[in-house]
Amino acid sequence: MSIIQIIKKKNNKILFTTPSHNGKTFIYKKFCHWYKSDISETDTHNPQKALEEAEERASKIYGTKFTKFLTNGSTSGVISAIIASGAKSIAIWDNAHICHKNGAKLAGCSIVEYSLEKDKNLGVYKAITSEKVKELINKENFDALLITTPTYEGFTADIKSISEICKKNNIKLIADEAHGALYPFSDELPESAIKYADYTVQSLHKTAGGINPTALLHSNDKDPSEALSLINTTSPSYPMLATIEANIKFLNSSRGRKKINTLITNIMSLKIPKLNDDVTKILIKHPAMSGYELSNILYNKYNIEDEKTNDKTTMLLCGIGTEIRMLQKLKTALINLGII
Numbered sequence: 001m002s003i004i005q006i007i008k009k010k011n012n013k014i015l016f017t018t019p020s021h022n023g024k025t026f027i028y029k030k031f032c033h034w035y036k037s038d039i040s041e042t043d044t045h046n047p048q049k050a051l052e053e054a055e056e057r058a059s060k061i062y063g064t065k066f067t068k069f070l071t072n073g074s075t076s077g078v079i080s081a082i083i084a085s086g087a088k089s090i091a092i093w094d095n096a097h098i099c100h101k102n103g104a105k106l107a108g109c110s111i112v113e114y115s116l117e118k119d120k121n122l123g124v125y126k127a128i129t130s131e132k133v134k135e136l137i138n139k140e141n142f143d144a145l146l147i148t149t150p151t152y153e154g155f156t157a158d159i160k161s162i163s164e165i166c167k168k169n170n171i172k173l174i175a176d177e178a179h180g181a182l183y184p185f186s187d188e189l190p191e192s193a194i195k196y197a198d199y200t201v202q203s204l205h206k207t208a209g210g211i212n213p214t215a216l217l218h219s220n221d222k223d224p225s226e227a228l229s230l231i232n233t234t235s236p237s238y239p240m241l242a243t244i245e246a247n248i249k250f251l252n253s254s255r256g257r258k259k260i261n262t263l264i265t266n267i268m269s270l271k272i273p274k275l276n277d278d279v280t281k282i283l284i285k286h287p288a289m290s291g292y293e294l295s296n297i298l299y300n301k302y303n304i305e306d307e308k309t310n311d312k313t314t315m316l317l318c319g320i321g322t323e324i325r326m327l328q329k330l331k332t333a334l335i336n337l338g339i340i
Contacts, residue, residue, distance in 0.1 A: 064194055085144045089142040124313065173196070209319060275313070
């Protein structure tokens with residue numbers, strides 16, 4: 001029985017258990033269906049077993065040794081991956097998400113920081129290169145490397161080459177692929193790290209249609225369950241876990257893959273100059289105004305809110321919920337602004 005089936009199954013028992021709302025007391029009535037699905041980890045129908053089986057099915061879909069469902073975002077996945085790797089020293093980008101350094105601290109790792117050059121024309125950092133990894137290995141001693149690919153603005157690393165370099169040097173490779181959850185499901189997108197990295201973390205909620213803060217931790221190394229148990233609650237949210245199960249099932253379905261490829265086709269039809277590696281991260285630059293000025297005009301004049309802006313460029317994030325009507329309104333704005 002899947003998690004989804006368990007939370008749909010009506011329990012007629014008189015419950016003297018957690019959660020104490022018993023699926024009947026809706027303190028916040030807008031979420032009444034959520035309350036009804038909010039079961040205990042000690043529920044009669046054994047949701048813990050259902051979770052194990054759901055994760056096993058997911059690992060087969062992704063082609064990994066282990067895939068773990070996360071209800072505390074990619075942050076928990078990154079921290080757990082560092083702990084599970086058993087690294088004594090880890091190389092971390094000095095401008096990475098704060099969870100990278102926090103994970104190293106919690107794991108008791110010494111930190112080797114590396115810098116990446118900023119693209120002055122675009123105002124963003126690009127992904128780490130294999131040449132940079134070789135240079136780093138020649139200069140420093142570390143037994144794990146944590147990289148961000150794709151970057152927030154959609155630049156990806158040559159993960160296959162970097163993986164080969166790490167394996168030759170007995171270095172564990174951890175990929176923060178939080179913004180690449182759609183990659184395994186379309187050949188039109190960059191190649192996912194899940195085939196090459198020892199540990200890969202993906203955020204379902206960023207581009208793949210998941211609710212905040214659902215995510216995944218993939219491992220081609222050891223089972224990260226023990227590491228996850230050090231930082232995760234022992235009372236997981238089964239409604240959230242069910243959404244993860246449903247999310248993966250949808251992405252892997254013919255309907256889900258078609259939706260992803262339709263999204264890509266719709267974005268490409270806009271004919272926006274491509275400045276990065278990931279078409280779903282629309283990075284735009286105006287020849288005569290800053291990224292901040294462009295962002296303000298899009299917001300105030302065209303009612304369009306971007307994801308991230310710097311002095312040079314503005315990035316609009318697309319995902320499962322990006323509809324054609326939204327892209328058409330963006331196209332009108334960009335034509336009027338002389339960008340396309």
